[in-house]
Amino acid sequence: TAYNVAVLGATGAVGRRILDQLAQSTIPVGEVKALASARSAGQKISFKNQELTVAEATEDSFTDVDLVLASAGGSTSKTLAPAAVKAGAVVVDNSSYWRMNDQVPLVVPEVNAAALKEHQGIIANPNCSTTQLVMALDPVYRQFGLNQVIISTYQAASGAGKAAMDEVLAEAQARLLGDNMAELAHVLPVKGDKKHFPLAFNLLPQIDVFEEEGYTHEEYKMIHETKKIILGDKNAKDIKVTGTAVRVPVMIGHGESVYIDTGDENVTPDQIRQAIGAVDNVIIEDDPATQTYPQPLLAEGKRETFVGRIRPDLENPGAFHLWVVSDNLLKGAAWNTVEIAQILVEMDLVRVPAESSFA
Ligand code: A2P
Ligand code: 11C
Secondary structure, eight states, rough: EEEEEEEEEETSHHHHHHHHHHSSSSEEEEEEEEOOOOOGGTOEEEEEEEEEOHHHHOOTTTTTOOEEEOOOOHHHHHHHHHHHHTTTTEEEEETTTTTTTTTSSSHHHHHGGGGGGSSSHHHHHHHHHHOOOOOOOHHHHHHOOOOOOEEEEEEEGGOHHHHHHHHHHHHHHHTTTTTTOGOSSSSSSSSTSOOOOTTTTTOBBOOOOOOGGOBBHHHHHHHHHHHHHHHHHHTOOOSSSEEEEEEESSSSSSSEEEEEESOOTTOOOOHHHHHHOOOOOOEEEBGGTBBOOOHHHHHTTTSSSSEEEEETTTTTTTTEEEEEEOTTTIIIIHHHHHHHHHHHHHTTTOSSSOOOOOO
């Protein structure tokens, strides 16, 4: 069998990469539909050796479609994902809208592929900063336990979309030419928020809007999604998770400084290194003697998650530091989405169950 696939948000930074990853996947692909907003209808986009014509996404776009790979924002997925399921398609959604829904598995295949068996037609892809984090945390939790995790992120501009990347480059150029760059900030830190600041030559400790207790929405996503993926419950107390999300003037590739406390004094750094290194698609880059450690520039364009700087807390036995880097547009978005679809195909799960609450 070949599967007819619709890519929703095909013109976006992630959508284009979804088409690219789909072309390189093992999925037997039949017809491919490129869907976006009315603004892009008629635009041409390439897939393998075909030229696709972008069509406006509507509730009627999903007739004869088997799989929808969506990355067109939460409000689009809110209405179009159920419409696609009603038309008989299975949706893998990269937006945040469905992630915490109890009927929706939130999946990083290396960690919880088994959750796919319970799908009701919609499967959610986690936030990029969560995905690379759980690749490193899950094996530690399974083998040694985890009392507490404290994360500091160093997130690339591309997480905020193409306009944010263009803005940083324009600011950097202005600064190098001696021009004022402050007036060039219109998108970051958050498009709809009241103030905007330059990211070039700067750090912005705000990703997404502020919510309760002074945490940003990005920080809450990391806390809740991590618990749902590893523990199956966003409110589970088994692991205490907290952190700070910071935007840095890097184009592609999120970095994360992660402090983990296993509570077990006997665990050694080598055991942590081995546990994390045994996860599929994790690459350990960790050798101070040769200055080997993960870097965004080295991770760009790769599907893997890179982990290094693994070392013990010298005054708290059983606790460790990690440095985790991955391409936020690939493992953090497009590749994880296509990887989920590939596994759905392998597990013969590309069908909407009759009792689906979305159908
Ligand atoms: P378009 O290019 O027509 O605006 P990015 O995050 O890189 O900006 O990409 C967002 C993607 O989501 C784009 O493909 C965009 O299409 C698409 N999109 C945004 N709003 C809608 C909408 N209302 N319906 C369908 N697609 C949308
Ligand atoms: C960022 N993590 O770097 C965000 C982007 O929930 O999929 C991804 C938002 C999401 O700005």
